[in-house]
Amino acid sequence: MSKRYDSVDDFVELSSELTGFSVAELEGTGLAESHFTEVRELVGERIFGRLLITWDKIRNESKSSKARQTGIHKEIFGSEWGDLLGPIALNIVRLWYLGNWFQMPREWRHKYGAAANDQTRVVSAEAYREGLVWDAICAYPTAAKQPGFGSWAFPPEDPYEKKAATSRTTKTRARKKKST
Amino acid sequence: MINYEKGIEATPEEVAEKVSKDYYDVIIVGAGFAGSILAKELGKGAKKVLILEAGRSTSIRPEGYDSYVTRFQEALAKTPNSPYPENPNAPQSSVLFQRQIQAGQAVDNGYQVYLGPQPFMSTFTRLTAGTSLHWLGTSMRMVPSDFEMSKRFGRGVNWPISYTDLQPYYQDAEYEIGVSADVEEQLRDIQNPEDKGNYFEKGYEYPMHQIPKTHLDKWLGKKLEGKSFEMEGKKYPMQVVGTPQSRNGMPNPKYADSPYNKRKKRGHYVPRGGVHDPRMGQRCEGNTACVPICPVMAKYNGLKSLYSADPEKVDLLTQAVVTNIEIDPKTQQVSGLDYTVYDSETSAAPGNYQKFVARTRKGGAYIVAAHAIETAKLLLQSGTPATGNNEKCGGVANSSDMVGRNLMDHPYLLTWGLVPRGTRLGVLRGPLVSSEVPMRDGAFRDAHAAFRGDVRNGGWDFAAGAPYSNVLGLLAPGDGKNPVLGSKLRRQLYEDVQRQLSFGFEIEQLPDPANRVMIREEYRDKLGAYRPVIRYDMGEYSIRGMQAAKRLSDSILKEVGGVDHTVYQESDTGYVFHYEDGKKVGYTFHGSGHIVGTHRMGTNRGDSVVNSDQQTWDHENLYLVGCGNFPTIGTSNPSLTAAALAFKCADHLIKKVL
Ligand SMILES: Cc1cc2nc3c(=O)[nH]c(=O)nc-3n(C[C@H](O)[C@H](O)[C@H](O)COP(=O)(O)OP(=O)(O)OC[C@H]3O[C@@H](n4cnc5c(N)ncnc54)[C@H](O)[C@@H]3O)c2cc1C
Ligand code: SF4
Numbered sequence: 001m002s003k004r005y006d007s008v009d010d011f012v013e014l015s016s017e018l019t020g021f022s023v024a025e026l027e028g029t030g031l032a033e034s035h036f037t038e039v040r041e042l043v044g045e046r047i048f049g050r051l052l053i054t055w056d057k058i059r060n061e062s063k064s065s066k067a068r069q070t071g072i073h074k075e076i077f078g079s080e081w082g083d084l085l086g087p088i089a090l091n092i093v094r095l096w097y098l099g100n101w102f103q104m105p106r107e108w109r110h111k112y113g114a115a116a117n118d119q120t121r122v123v124s125a126e127a128y129r130e131g132l133v134w135d136a137i138c139a140y141p142t143a144a145k146q147p148g149f150g151s152w153a154f155p156p157e158d159p160y161e162k163k164a165a166t167s168r169t170t171k172t173r174a175r176k177k178k179s180t
Numbered sequence: 181m182i183n184y185e186k187g188i189e190a191t192p193e194e195v196a197e198k199v200s201k202d203y204y205d206v207i208i209v210g211a212g213f214a215g216s217i218l219a220k221e222l223g224k225g226a227k228k229v230l231i232l233e234a235g236r237s238t239s240i241r242p243e244g245y246d247s248y249v250t251r252f253q254e255a256l257a258k259t260p261n262s263p264y265p266e267n268p269n270a271p272q273s274s275v276l277f278q279r280q281i282q283a284g285q286a287v288d289n290g291y292q293v294y295l296g297p298q299p300f301m302s303t304f305t306r307l308t309a310g311t312s313l314h315w316l317g318t319s320m321r322m323v324p325s326d327f328e329m330s331k332r333f334g335r336g337v338n339w340p341i342s343y344t345d346l347q348p349y350y351q352d353a354e355y356e357i358g359v360s361a362d363v364e365e366q367l368r369d370i371q372n373p374e375d376k377g378n379y380f381e382k383g384y385e386y387p388m389h390q391i392p393k394t395h396l397d398k399w400l401g402k403k404l405e406g407k408s409f410e411m412e413g414k415k416y417p418m419q420v421v422g423t424p425q426s427r428n429g430m431p432n433p434k435y436a437d438s439p440y441n442k443r444k445k446r447g448h449y450v451p452r453g454g455v456h457d458p459r460m461g462q463r464c465e466g467n468t469a470c471v472p473i474c475p476v477m478a479k480y481n482g483l484k485s486l487y488s489a490d491p492e493k494v495d496l497l498t499q500a501v502v503t504n505i506e507i508d509p510k511t512q513q514v515s516g517l518d519y520t521v522y523d524s525e526t527s528a529a530p531g532n533y534q535k536f537v538a539r540t541r542k543g544g545a546y547i548v549a550a551h552a553i554e555t556a557k558l559l560l561q562s563g564t565p566a567t568g569n570n571e572k573c574g575g576v577a578n579s580s581d582m583v584g585r586n587l588m589d590h591p592y593l594l595t596w597g598l599v600p601r602g603t604r605l606g607v608l609r610g611p612l613v614s615s616e617v618p619m620r621d622g623a624f625r626d627a628h629a630a631f632r633g634d635v636r637n638g639g640w641d642f643a644a645g646a647p648y649s650n651v652l653g654l655l656a657p658g659d660g661k662n663p664v665l666g667s668k669l670r671r672q673l674y675e676d677v678q679r680q681l682s683f684g685f686e687i688e689q690l691p692d693p694a695n696r697v698m699i700r701e702e703y704r705d706k707l708g709a710y711r712p713v714i715r716y717d718m719g720e721y722s723i724r725g726m727q728a729a730k731r732l733s734d735s736i737l738k739e740v741g742g743v744d745h746t747v748y749q750e751s752d753t754g755y756v757f758h759y760e761d762g763k764k765v766g767y768t769f770h771g772s773g774h775i776v777g778t779h780r781m782g783t784n785r786g787d788s789v790v791n792s793d794q795q796t797w798d799h800e801n802l803y804l805v806g807c808g809n810f811p812t813i814g815t816s817n818p819s820l821t822a823a824a825l826a827f828k829c830a831d832h833l834i835k836k837v838l
Contacts, residue, residue: 020670069666077663090655090663097651100256125253133647136670137677139608143252143469146476149429152466152610152637153392156678160671 011036014055017068018089019096021132026096029130035095038123042101042115043088051076051085084112097136099127188219188486189237190495192521192534195230198495202541204230205838207517208549209502209558211235212310213819214806214826215549216482216489217356221830223493227838230495232519232538234270234550235307237498239483242456248313249475260314260472260773264305268706269522270501273303273553275771280753286713292553293703293713300716301754301771302589304551308498309482311551312819314472315773316612317426317479319359319820320366321350323621324375326814329690333626335721336690336812340783340792344378346824349831351384351440353823357480358452360388361424368421369618385438387449388429390422391464394637395606396681397422397615403740404617409732411624418736420615420635426480426820427464427611428453453477455487466610468638499523503709505546505562505576506537507799514546514802515539520707533707545801545833549826552808553712556584556697556778559789559804561710567701577779577796577804582789584697586777587716588813590686591754591769593631593726595733596643597681599742604678607639608647617683619732620815629688629725632815633732639680642770643746647677681742685729686772688815689722697778718769723758726767774818776810793832794825805829 012032016023026032040048058071077086087108094102103109103120122128129144138156140147198204206222208215211233222229238244248263255262261274277290278299287294294300304311324343329336353359363380370376393401401420408415428451435441436448453461454477461476470479477484486496504518516539523532540546548555559576560566560583566574573581599605617633624630640646650673654664664672695717699710730746737744748755748768757766782788785797794809796802805826807818 018665020665020667065666072665073662093655093663093665093669094651098648120256122254122256125250128253132670133651133673134608136673137608137647138674139647139677140466140468141253142258142608143249143467143473143475146465146467147609148465149463150392152394152606152614153398154606155395156604156606156609158604158674160674 008032008036010052010055011039013059014052015092015096017065017072018093019132021096021135025135029132031127031130034124035092035127038095038101039088039092042118043104044113044115047084047088047112050081051088054081054085083108095123095127097131097133099123099129099131187240188489188491188494188496189240190497192497192500192536195495195497195538196536198230199538202539204228204538204540205544206230206547206833207232207538207540207544208547209517210310210548210550210554211308211482211486211496211498212549212551213312213315213482214822215547216309216312216485217823217826218547218549218805218830219494219496220356220485220489221827222833223490225830225834226493227834228493230497230538232500232502232517233308233496233498234501235305235310235498236267237308239308239313240486245456248473252469252473258472260303261305263314263473264307267306269499270306271705271711272306275301275303278753280751280755288703291705291711293700293711295713295715297717298756299753300587300589300714301591301769302773302775303771304553304773304775306554308496309486311773312480312482315819316471316817318423318613318817319354319357319426320361320424320816321379322814322816322821323370324379325372325621325625326812326816329625329812335626337782339811340781340788343375345792346821346828347378347381349824349827350820351381352827353820355387355444355449356485356827357426357820357823358388358428359386359424359426359820360391360429361386362390362422365390365422366424368419369620371621381439383437383439385432385434386424387432387435388451389432391425391427391429391611391614393422394610394614396637397635399605400635400736400740401615404736407739409619409735411619411622411728412627414623416619416622418617418732418739421618423613423616423634424820425611425614427470427474428462428478429464452484455483464611468608468610468612470612497521500536501707501709502550502558503561503707505548505558505802507563507576512799514799517546522707543838545803545837547803547805547829549805552587552775552778552806553697555804555806555808557699557710557712559583559779560697560699565699565710567699567710577789577798577802579798580786580789582693582780582787584778585693585695586691586780586811587695587697587714587775588689588691588777588810590772590774590813590815590817591689591718591722591726592772593685593687593729593767593769594643595683595685595730595744595746596640597733597737597742597744597746598679599681599740601675601679605639605681607677607680608637608641610637612636612638613684617732617736618815619728624728627724628728629722630815631685631687631725631729633729634684634686636682636684638682639677640682642684643682646680647673650676681737681740683733683736685726685733686774686815686817687722687725687729687769689813690719691777691780691812692717692719718756720758723756723767726756726769727758727760727765730767772817774807774813776807776813776818779804779808780811781809782811794829803829803833
């Protein structure tokens with residue numbers, strides 16, 4: 001039996017590589033399923049399948065995240081399929097980050113057709129609230145997820161440095177353990 | 181909690197019946213910022229009050245209010261009016277219809293018609309609670325010199341009242357709309373020692389402590405410590421001062437013992453949370469959404485006054501558009517208000533309209549508080565409408581020909597730059613504005629406009645659409661290829677946005693009779709009421725203020741080691757220019773929503789529409805309340821002062837008239 005390339009898992013894995021958010025973080029938004037359906041319906045099953053097949057190839061051929069990134073740039077944006085798949089991949093990132101669908105570029109629409117629903121819009125209030133951009137910049141969406149009185153008086157957290165800091169503390173602790 | 185079912189809402193039939201029995205002492209047009217406060221105060225003074233409100237009542241109900249929040253989240257263009265649906269029976273202005281104006285060609289595709297030379301960039305809302313739903317909540321008092329612009333600086337006009345006259349009412353207003361601020365910080369930018377000494381009553385405290393400054397405010401404050409800025413040969417400190425805000429903070433325990441509070445026989449101040457659920461919004465939670473809607477109502481809005489108005493005394497009728505003020509030709513007194521009630525299903529359909537007349541009892545009073553632009557428009561369209569292109573007066577209360585004139589706003593000048601790599605400013609957290617760099621007062625005001633620089637907590641949000649523009653920019657870099665993706669994208673966004681510094685300068689504007697709201701026969705709305713037609717220009721005094729503000733922004737960026745990225749282009753809507761050392765230099769202004777001047781207060785009937793009691797010179801029982809009464813604008817956001825004037829008017833009516 002041939003593998004089917006239309007699973008939400010494949011979509012989320014690709015999304016993870018495109019957005020820089022882990023699969024768990026993406027699942028945590030509760031939007032994996034609806035974003036999947038949204039994109040599939042907007043670009044059509046056949047084209048969507050093509051994107052996921054390409055992703056499967058990249059995944060199988062790359063051992064590291066770096067290799068996967070190179071693969072994405074080469075296979076999705078740079079190959080003969082570039083003008084078909086590139087704009088979709090970008091729109092997937094925009095969808096996750098902003099909760100907005102942006103109408104596909106005119107050229108794309110002319111060549112590959114487009115769903116009636118292919119209009120620039122906020123896909124839902126939830127998609128807006130769960131937009132990844134707010135997490136990425138360590139803020140929170142305007143009019144939602146308020147962080148509480150006075151929280152703004154402190155320096156913003158730096159999630160990127162924090163990772164380094166935690167691993168440092170773990171190390172220190174480990175070292176301390178040794179010495180006792 | 182007050183149950184809104186038993187609240188102040190009335191039906192057209194109930195109102196008609198009470199009118200037929202000469203029941204009402206006062207009728208107020210508009211349940212907005214000023215109208216809500218007036219109604220509550222007059223009700224407290226045992227007066228029977230009717231408010232006629234053009235907009236829908238949606239905001240009164242919890243589901244309705246929440247639907248506005250959701251609508252905002254779903255809106256693609258998150259403009260100030262995006263939570264509030266269009267209502268063809270009570271249309272409102274929108275920033276989406278502002279355009280550059282080509283000579284002689286009016287821009288008329290929105291509700292407001294712009295004649296130019298500049299578009300008028302500010303907007304307002306028509307629904308229950310009015311523009312107080314989407315205001316920002318910045319609430320500083322005006323400074324004493326603002327009341328004497330002509331006397332002290334030879335510019336503009338003086339007010340018929342002084343700061344001292346208004347001072348007690350400022351205290352009332354600060355209680356009613358709940359202001360969080362610090363007395364000492366508010367004195368910092370007042371230049372004249374005598375003004376400083378009399379600014380606050382001895383022992384006065386704000387009801388709540390200043391809202392904690394953001395990390396950005398504190399960072400900037402430290403960087404600017406001890407630095408100064410020169411204007412017209414005199415040095416002024418560059419300082420970061422906390423902005424007074426009508427949003428809930430920590431109650432100030434000293435407030436209870438302030439002489440004002442003791443006189444009022446009130447105890448400790450208790451912040452007023454959401455009207456639908458008072459447990460919510462007891463403190464500002466940092467939604468950064470104050471404009472256009474605070475999801476938890478930590479920010480004041482008119483609903484708070486409406487909900488605490490006495491339901492036995494105050495009636496509110498919504499979807500009731502006042503279209504004409506009737507004047508008795510013999511007595512020159514108002515004899516009634518014509519209003520149209522539309523049904524709720526009439527967005528596109530022809531609609532079902534009922535026409536009524538509202539009258540007070542004999543000896544009662546009529547107050548128009550429909551917003552600076554709508555109040556002027558209602559006066560102009562009443563009686564014999566003043567629609568002519570000639571300069572002849574018409575309308576009501578207009579013997580001075582000042583109705584609609586002297587329209588002012590704070591042109592809002594944005595500047596933006598990047599601070600050094602690696603700096604983390606904490607952008608997009610907390611209220612949109614919590615501090616400012618003020619240049620509000622000083623001898624330079626004879627030469628150019630005073631101004632205040634909001635330190636924008638939203639980074640380049642207003643200036644460049646951050647953080648959306650950052651995401652889009654990294655995905656589609658200049659070469660069209662090689663989008664930044666994955667963890668690089670995530671990290672780059674953080675680095676870029678955290679470095680965004682932006683100021684928004686509220687620039688003073690002088691009264692100019694040529695800047696005005698008019699009506700024209702050809703411009704009507706669905707109800708047949710006139711649409712506001714606006715002629716607006718900037719003036720050298722303000723442009724020179726912009727020049728100084730931009731120079732201040734440059735000096736600040738220099739102090740913090742940042743780089744300016746501000747660009748003003750001739751194609752921008754709101755682009756104005758002048759010559760600096762023979763060179764053409766341009767600035768782009770936006771609107772602040774601070775619409776004032778259109779029915780100004782004065783000392784004589786020749787040059788003003790109302791006297792210092794806010795009573796029209798022409799019609800004894802007609803009062804106008806709101807920012808339209810301001811003779812000059814100063815640099816303070818106007819609503820606190822409008823609220824103080826509303827208290828003054830209520831006081832006058834209760835003690836002397838009704
Ligand atoms: C984006 C934005 C931000 C702002 N931020 C601040 C700020 O931080 N600080 C500040 O001080 N000010 C701010 N303002 C200004 C502030 O909102 C206004 O000054 C204030 O709301 C004016 O009060 P008002 O009662 O005169 O008018 P409104 O609050 O607009 O109320 C007028 C009411 O009259 C009703 N009405 C109109 N026409 C009729 C009619 N014909 N018949 C019956 N009813 C009618 C309207 O529906 C409305 O409810 C801001 C404004 C905007 C747009
Ligand atoms: S920051 Fe948020 S909680 Fe605070 S007043 Fe503004 S919208 Fe309300």
